[in-house]
Amino acid sequence: MNIIDCTIKMRKEAQANYANLSLAIADSELKRLFSLLALAEDEHIDKLMKIKAETMISPTTEYRLTDSVCAYRTRLNPNNIGAALSNDPDAYLHVMKDEEKSIKFFDRLAANSESETMRRVCLAIAEKEREHLQVVENIYSFVEEPRSYLEWGEFSNLKTL
Numbered sequence: 001m002n003i004i005d006c007t008i009k010m011r012k013e014a015q016a017n018y019a020n021l022s023l024a025i026a027d028s029e030l031k032r033l034f035s036l037l038a039l040a041e042d043e044h045i046d047k048l049m050k051i052k053a054e055t056m057i058s059p060t061t062e063y064r065l066t067d068s069v070c071a072y073r074t075r076l077n078p079n080n081i082g083a084a085l086s087n088d089p090d091a092y093l094h095v096m097k098d099e100e101k102s103i104k105f106f107d108r109l110a111a112n113s114e115s116e117t118m119r120r121v122c123l124a125i126a127e128k129e130r131e132h133l134q135v136v137e138n139i140y141s142f143v144e145e146p147r148s149y150l151e152w153g154e155f156s157n158l159k160t161l
Contacts, residue, residue, distance in 0.1 A: 003109070003118070004052040007125050008045060010102070015041035018095075029143060036139045037095060044132045051128065055121055092140045099133045 015038050022034035103126055110122035 003121055003125065004048060004055065007106075008048050008052070011041055011045045011048060014098070015045065033092060033139065033143045036143065037136065040132065040135050040139060044128070044135070047128055047131075048125070051121075051124055055124075092136075095136060096133070096140075099129065099136055103129045103133065 018034045018038035018041060022031050022038060025031050025034065106122045106126035106129060110119045110126065113119040113122060
C-alpha cells in the first residue's frame with residue numbers, strides 16, 4: 001500500500017484502540033481522555049484523506065510499503081488493560097510516545113527517500129502528525145485542568161470546590 005493509505009490504516013487502528021480503551025476502563029477521567037483521543041483520531045483521519053485527495057502518488061513500487069510496516073503498535077499491553085491503567089495517572093504518556101514514534105517514522109522515511117515527491121509527502125504527513133500531537137497535548141490539558149486548579153484567597157477563591 002502507498003504511504004498515505006498506510007498512515008490512514010494506522011490511524012484507524014489507533015482510533016479503534018482508543019475507543020476500546022475508553023470502553024475497557026472504569027476510571028471516568030481516563031474514559032473521557034480516551035474517548036476524546038478517539039474523536040481526535042477521526043479528525044486526523046479526515047485531514048489525511050484530504051492529503052490523499054490532493055496528492056497523486058503513482059502506484060510504482062518506490063511508494064509502496066509492506067503491510068507489516070503499516071500496523072499500529074501500542075505501548076500498552078492489550079491483556080487486562082483496565083488493570084494496567086487503573087493506577088496509572090500518566091496513561092496519556094503512552095499515547096504521546098506513540099505519536100512521537102510516528103513522527104520520527106515519517107521524518108526518517110522522508111530523509112531516506114530518493115524521490116522528491118515521496119519526500120514531500122512524508123514531510124507533509126509528519127507535519128500533520130505534529131499537529132495531531134499538539135491536539136493530543138491539548139486534550140490532556142483540557143482533561144487535567146480541573147484537577148490542577150489552584151485555590152488562592154488572593155483571587156477570592158475562599159471556598160473549596
